[in-house]
Amino acid sequence: MSTGELLNIQPDELQFPFELRKQISCSLQLSNKTDNYVAFKVKTTNPKKYCVRPNSGVVLPRSTCDVTVTMQAQKEAPSDMQCKDKFLLQSVIASPGTTTKDINPEMFSKEAGHNVEECKLRVVYVAPPGPPSPVREGSDEDSSPDSVSENGHSNVTEFTAASRTFNERDEHQGPTFETSAQVSKVTEERNSAIDQQRRLQQEVELLRRQVSRSRGGISLTYVVLVAVIGFILGYLLKRT
DSSP, rough: OOOSSSSSESSSSSEEEBBBBBBBEEEEEEEEEESSEEEEEHHHHHHHTTTESSEEEEEEEOOOEEEEEEEBBBOOGGGOOOOEEEEEEEEEEETTTOGGGGGGGGGGGGTOOOOOEEEEEEEEEEEEOOOOOOOOOOOTOOOOGGOOOOTTTHHHHHHHHHHHHHHHHHHHHHHHHHHHHHHHHHHHHHHHHHHHHHHHHHHHHHHHHHOOOHHHHHHHHHHHHHHHHHHHHHHHHHOO
């Protein structure tokens, strides 16, 4: 933290986790420790490389203000990861009610007799955060492969066991399905045979009835014929 009479600046240096071809930002917090309005302005030795928002403003009494500094994407890494860029933060007591629109360069002019407080900040490149470390696998004594879930062994084992059980179940159920189909087929054939036998019996019975009626008709005709012949013979005999 950089401490002045007007503002406390935290942190006291701009740290950028440097990465090629990527914009990187860091923040400054300005704390007004006075009962006055404090105007500030941020300057840099390399304005094309950095973007500061806000680059000027007013910090109200006993309040804070955050400033974001963004470094543009870089195509090349500096030698030894050292940066010579610097920032200058100027602050001055402003009139009560002053707003950002009221800020002008003359307010920070020492030649005009203003008491300007300055704080220099250097730029530091730091290593970017590395990828998360992999989860360590348990030792053979502590856990078996089936009980390890972090590296995925447990899921593979459970899947293999479930597949084996499913396959065994299919093997057991396969003959059952075939047997059921055969039984159904035999049952249908038996029912069909019974229906055919029943129809044959009905046809035979019908034929029997027709034959019986035919026989009955021949006998009656024969009796009638014999009676008629007998009657005629009797009649002739009586006449003779």
